[in-house]
Amino acid sequence: MVWFRFRFGRNVPEYVREEMRGYLFHKQLGWPALGYDLVEVLNTSRKCDVVIRLQPSATMDELYGDISKLRGMSVTDSGARPMRIDLHETNWFTPPSVFRHKPELALTRTQQYHCYVVQHEMGHALGYGHSKPVSGQACPVMYQQTKGTGGAICVANPWPAVRAE
Numbered sequence: 001m002v003w004f005r006f007r008f009g010r011n012v013p014e015y016v017r018e019e020m021r022g023y024l025f026h027k028q029l030g031w032p033a034l035g036y037d038l039v040e041v042l043n044t045s046r047k048c049d050v051v052i053r054l055q056p057s058a059t060m061d062e063l064y065g066d067i068s069k070l071r072g073m074s075v076t077d078s079g080a081r082p083m084r085i086d087l088h089e090t091n092w093f094t095p096p097s098v099f100r101h102k103p104e105l106a107l108t109r110t111q112q113y114h115c116y117v118v119q120h121e122m123g124h125a126l127g128y129g130h131s132k133p134v135s136g137q138a139c140p141v142m143y144q145q146t147k148g149t150g151g152a153i154c155v156a157n158p159w160p161a162v163r164a165e
């Protein structure tokens with residue numbers, strides 16, 4: 001098992017943390033199924049590997065606005081210490097219209113987007129890059145599903161254990 005420590009930034013509401021924990025700690029379908037032991041650090045003075053924040057779009061523009069391909073996206077900065085996962089708040093509350101969900105899963109479209117985006121960004125923090133989709137198969141979590149999937153490209157999938165890369 002790889003031990004990996006995260007904590008939430010102060011601005012993440014408790015109900016959002018609780019939802020994210022449900023995805024991040026999922027033993028059968030989440031990163032733990034692939035050997036990553038994700039540990040939440042509660043004490044803010046303790047060291048952690050990555051900090052997860054929800055950022056208003058104005059803050060995202062300040063942080064990453066110079067990089068056009070990151071505009072409107074959630075971003076993981078794996079060069080920072082600790083690393084940072086900055087989730088685009090606008091997208092969090094209103095998933096991008098191109099995001100497709102798989103209705104057969106026991107998640108609403110919004111929940112599926114939340115699960116996907118948290119797992120995807122955590123994947124970057126764990127060292128994964130982007131993956132290519134295989135037509136008709138489950139989309140890798142490390143494929144940029146925020147930019148749309150569509151049945152012909154791959155089948156929307158928010159879970160690393162189904163297909164990570």
Ligand SMILES: [Zn+2]
Pocket residue numbers: 120124130144
């Ligand atoms: Zn990405």
